[in-house]
Amino acid sequence: MTLDGTRSYVLRAPGAPGCVVVDPGPLLEPHLTALAAAGPVDLVLVTHRHADHTGGLARFRELTGAQSRGALAEFCAVGGPGDMSDVRPRPLADGEVLDVAGLRIEVLATPGHTADSVCFVVSVPGEPASGRVVLTGDTVLGRGTTVLAEPDGSLRDYLASLDRLTALHVPHPGSGLPGHGPVIPDLGAVVREYREHRLQRLDQVRSALSTLRAELPDAAAPLPDSLLDGVTGMVYTDVDPSVLGAARSSVRAQLEYLRHE
Numbered sequence: 001m002t003l004d005g006t007r008s009y010v011l012r013a014p015g016a017p018g019c020v021v022v023d024p025g026p027l028l029e030p031h032l033t034a035l036a037a038a039g040p041v042d043l044v045l046v047t048h049r050h051a052d053h054t055g056g057l058a059r060f061r062e063l064t065g066a067q068s069r070g071a072l073a074e075f076c077a078v079g080g081p082g083d084m085s086d087v088r089p090r091p092l093a094d095g096e097v098l099d100v101a102g103l104r105i106e107v108l109a110t111p112g113h114t115a116d117s118v119c120f121v122v123s124v125p126g127e128p129a130s131g132r133v134v135l136t137g138d139t140v141l142g143r144g145t146t147v148l149a150e151p152d153g154s155l156r157d158y159l160a161s162l163d164r165l166t167a168l169h170v171p172h173p174g175s176g177l178p179g180h181g182p183v184i185p186d187l188g189a190v191v192r193e194y195r196e197h198r199l200q201r202l203d204q205v206r207s208a209l210s211t212l213r214a215e216l217p218d219a220a221a222p223l224p225d226s227l228l229d230g231v232t233g234m235v236y237t238d239v240d241p242s243v244l245g246a247a248r249s250s251v252r253a254q255l256e257y258l259r260h261e
Contacts, residue, residue, distance in 0.1 A: 003180040006052045010038045013102025013124045018042035020101045022135055026055040036063040043100050046070035047137025048117040071116040092118055110139045112158025113146050134187055135177045142181020145197055147246040148253035155257040165191045205254045208234040216259040223255055
């Protein structure tokens, strides 16, 4: 589910004494200690709620004394013993700009994978726009495609988020830094591929419904397990059994999209 692991990022402008850490990751003490050694850490940011990105957050605050922020209040907290602030930081807001560690970090709300997913558009003030990068969390991966996670994953939101990323006109190359997998050399091209892939999956789901002669229940009714399992088995024939649960979650999001059209 995490490909070859979760990516944690240490960001700072050239010459800046402090840094920003994005997604400290799971509770792995050697990893968190290594991240803390890259400090001093001015701020910790999280891209979304999943434990492979946030499981080590509380411990990392203890190690660094840094505040943390995410789109959900539960990830917004003062630091450890070294943080003298008693004011709880507020959740990240779409369009908010952070000036920290010599960087300009713009918050871009990109729900879909989860409702609280955000991307970070990072640049150095005064430097050419060609140096701008986007930290995409799990919205866009370095390899494969992301799951629309239960209970709040949404295909409608996800397609809108892909459109927002396309509108950024991020320069090529080396412009996407994902939560899993290698650096994305051309984020715009991958985002377009993601969108086309999702629409192809929708066509496959429609075809599966027709083959199964299945009717979608009213929007207020739950989706039957038999329907979810049947469509998943027909559409995701080439996935490893270990990720069938993720495929089923995406099918649920696709069926929800279709019955709300």
